[in-house]
Amino acid sequence: MIDLYRRESNSISNMAQLRFFPQAIVGGKGSYLRGDDGRQILDFSASWGAASLGHAHPSVRDAITRAASDQAGASYLSSANEPSVLLAEKLLSLVPERSRGRVWLGHSGSDANETVARMVVAATGRRRILAxxxxxxxxxxxxxxxxxxPALKGVEKFSGLILVPYPDSYAAGDPAAASAATLLHLENVFSRDLRPEEVAAFFIEPIQGDGGLLVPPVGFFIEIERFCRRHGILLVCDEVKFGLARTGLLHAFEHSGIEPDIVVFGKGLGGGLPISAIVGPEPIMNYSPTFSYQTLHGNPICASAALAVLDTIERDELVRHSAEVGAYILTSLTKRGSGLELVGDVRGKGLAIGIELVGDRASRTPAKIQTALAVYRAFQLGLVVYYVGSNSNVLELTPPLTLSKSEADEGISIIDQALQDVSAGKVSTDLLSSFTGW
Ligand SMILES: Cc1ncc(COP(=O)(O)O)c(C=O)c1O
Incomplete structure (x- = not known):
């Protein structure tokens, strides 16, 4: 397997690649990955949150082995299968009353959100979507x-899309001001020629992930929920990245005290296997047969993995664990970062933590290059962590929900060392020549 990374470049298209350093993986267990050079690398990304229970978790392994040993077909398109039904029943029991209707199963956060976008417009007859x-x-x-x-610049948008700013408390310097600015923006949008009654749904991330791990100001989403209710707009919570115990509560939207109409799950739901779910009211979810389907949707092996993930979250009290270990990491990183001008803000909930890097704390200028160098240096030191953000300057920590305190300590030390090395100018920008990140 030596030189896997180079061999890959001679065989695999770069279209699905989002690379930050030359990582080639041949195995993994728990919170660690094993590189093709034999190195054990601590994984603080969990494959962008998808490997929610870490790697090779026995519950997931056993569930998929069982399902693959007596396989109930490959799909739920033209037959019912037990794992899909059990998973749907389980998901219905986990969401608030308002969204407890029917479940659609897909492969990814992408196909689920695409289906919701088409479905809400078709089912309500309204032609606009807020996001x-x-x-x-x-x-x-x-x-x-x-x-x-912004990474999707140039991509054709839905013709009825209305985008509003997500409140960024750190950039605004004041959470209340950030919240008020967005709410005023929303009001202004509809004071012109638009009517809120034309809007089918408002897509929200209860904590914005790829935009920079933005934790909304207290009370912000209550206002958004009120706005939606007033105008009959469906509130769609995208829980793909931060749902299912990641934030120290089962659902990220619980931090805001809101009740969505439609909930979208993905990533960590499958514990590393491809599966997503939409949960919502029956009249909308039963809009029409054959409205959105792909051959392998409702695959019993993936559904079995998801059931194992949900059972393990419950059995091993991973909601509580995520809250505890996450709070520990947040406190430690805040303490260590306080001495470094590069560290502007450390924020998050549970095991969804962001570290915003800035040129200096007074100007808060995004430190894009230093961020790319920091993740590269961390990888050299034995840790996988990536970055997100509209300005590409926020380290994103989404380790396995099973991360232990000692593993947390190891990761914290590496991040600290990487940030110190970057601050001291010890990491060469030449390293980045083949890594564009995003
Ligand atoms: C909030 C959110 N929704 C949806 C998606 C899309 O998920 P996937 O890439 O698994 O299709 C992502 C992926 O990063 C995400 O962060």
């Missing part, structure tokens, strides 16, 4: 079309 600048809802045409992330 946030900086939001990433997926990489298919229909999900990119309702996303506001």
């Amino acid at each position: 946030f600048k900086g939001a990433y809802h997926g990489g298919t045409s229909g999900s990119m079309a309702v996303s506001g992330h």
